[in-house]
Amino acid sequence: MSTIDLATVQQQATAFQTAKLVLTGAEIGLFTALADGPATAAQLCDRLELHPRGTGLFLDALVALGLLEQSGGKYGNGPVANQFLSANGENFLGGFLSWADQVMYPAWGQLGALLRTGKPPLAAESGHEMFDGLWDDPVRVALLTKMTESISRPLIPTLVKAFDWESHRSVVDLGGCRGDTLALVAQEYPHLDAIVFDLPAVRPQFDEHMAELGPDAARLRFHGGDFFADDIPAADLLMLNHALVDWTEDQRRELLARTFPAVNPGGALLICDSVIVEGEPSYFRNLVRGINMQLMTPGGGGHRLSQLTEWLHDAGYGKVEHRPLSTDMSLVIANKPA
């Protein structure tokens, strides 16, 4: 007997409307404008060049969602909007919000095509995928790096605590991009010899970001290479953070197999991903993220923990451990016997 009623089905069928309220609020700069202090609808129309027709209902809908607060005829940011949706917020999700609005939202219009053909037209047209020619295109680079960093940053405090970093001496972050995650891990564990491995074209972005992060992060080294073609530097720990799901299953298996010889005996491969784990609170959302990756790339997609474990054992790893992190992410630890 189904527990779903009509109102729930209606909400499910129109959830895109709620998404657009939030994304459009971010796109027009509403939450950033309100970070300066509350304002009336008329003042917001003036400041953000909005037409009054839609604005009143729109602002009230954001109040009803709990993102804005209303008092004395003025609208202000609630604490969540201030922290995550305002450009001045401590954990601003700007890169993720722009990516969701500009890339994911149109891609989800192609879900039917994905189901019928196995290939979403946009990703199929673009050839291999998100990274082809990416680093020659500064606009796409900025959008993608900000998106991944705004997803990765909130999980770093849990990542730092979820693993015994003290017992290992060296770490290589494969597809570590500008070094944002590794810099914050290495800041907590300064004894680690820390290397970011990414495509050679990423080096200027890495150098620039290290300069921005300051002297604590400057100890990271950059190793340019292609993890499918070039030798992977040996280390006690290798990491793959959000760098596996966009490849085909054969490529994922190949990449995991390529990591094994580079992990020192007694070390481990650490994978941070939105892994699909039945029974976890993240289960539904990570199925959706898997479909999202199928829409973004011709061959990528989410992986189930059982699949990933099998691939890791095939690659040569011993015990595989799973630890849920924050924001629906998992840390999967594949141990290499000593």
Ligand SMILES: C[S@@+](CC[C@H](N)C(=O)[O-])C[C@H]1O[C@@H](n2cnc3c(N)ncnc32)[C@H](O)[C@@H]1O
């Ligand atoms: C989705 S981003 C993840 C970035 C970062 N690990 C994070 O979690 O924020 C994937 C990264 O893999 C890198 N990458 C893609 N193909 C690669 C290859 N063949 N060899 C090395 N790095 C690659 C990209 O340049 C990009 O920095």
